Amino acid sequence: MKVKICGVTTPADARLAVDLGADFIGLNFYRPSPRWIDVDEAAHIRRRVGDRARTVGIFVDPTREELETIDRKVGLDYIQFSGDESPELVAEFSDRAIRVRRVGGAATPAAIPDEDCLAIRDDCSAIWDDCWAVLIDRAHDRLYGGSGESWDYAAAADLVRTPDGEREPRRVFIAGGVRPGNVAAVAAAVPGAYAVDTCSGVEAAPGRKDRAKLERLFANLRAGAAR
Secondary structure (H helix, E strand, O other): OEEEEOOOOOHHHHHHHHHHOOOEEEEEOOOOOOOEOOHHHHHHHHHHHOOOOEEEEEEOOOOHHHHHHHHHHHOOOEEEEOOOOOHHHHHHOHHHEEEEEEEOOOOOHHHOOHHHOOOOOOOOOHHHHHOOEEEEEEOOOOOOOOOOOOOOHHHHHHHHOOOOOOOOOOOEEEOOOOOOOOHHHHHHHOOOOOEEEEOHHHEEEOOEEOHHHHHHHHHHHHHHHHO
């Protein structure tokens, strides 16, 4: 299982995360967020990361011009759409788009909007037509991510399973309340999930990662996989 460390704001934190085994580094371009990052600093982090990990730009309802400008200046590998972006905009980046969908605490199928074709059932695969991956997070009344609130991760297991006839596995990122103490359980609850995504769970403060928490996260994930 791959790991995405989100809300990275400094080259030092990016380097630490990559040294420990992060596959994806999330850079937040949503200005109201405490983890917002300046484009120039993001580009610096991108250069420092190099090809050791993939960078993901986090956006919430950006204009097309804003998105394209940041994408070009930073050299992002993937684009994460965390707001209410139109399907047309997401489709323009379909080969590297990560589409966020949120669930309530129970994560029942009814909690995931049917209009987006993301009900948890085996015959629903259309959402992958216009994006590279889907990220499932816990719904929050104010925040677009980084709330640190957990949910019933096992409810996403059916979403991960690839229906007969699909050649490529579905890429599903599991986010929301992932931290060192539960990362192994999260991975076990959703067999086949592509990646876990954590932000506040490995922070000392918003936008500042905690070395000890990061080390425990990777150690616990590896220990769980070895069982």
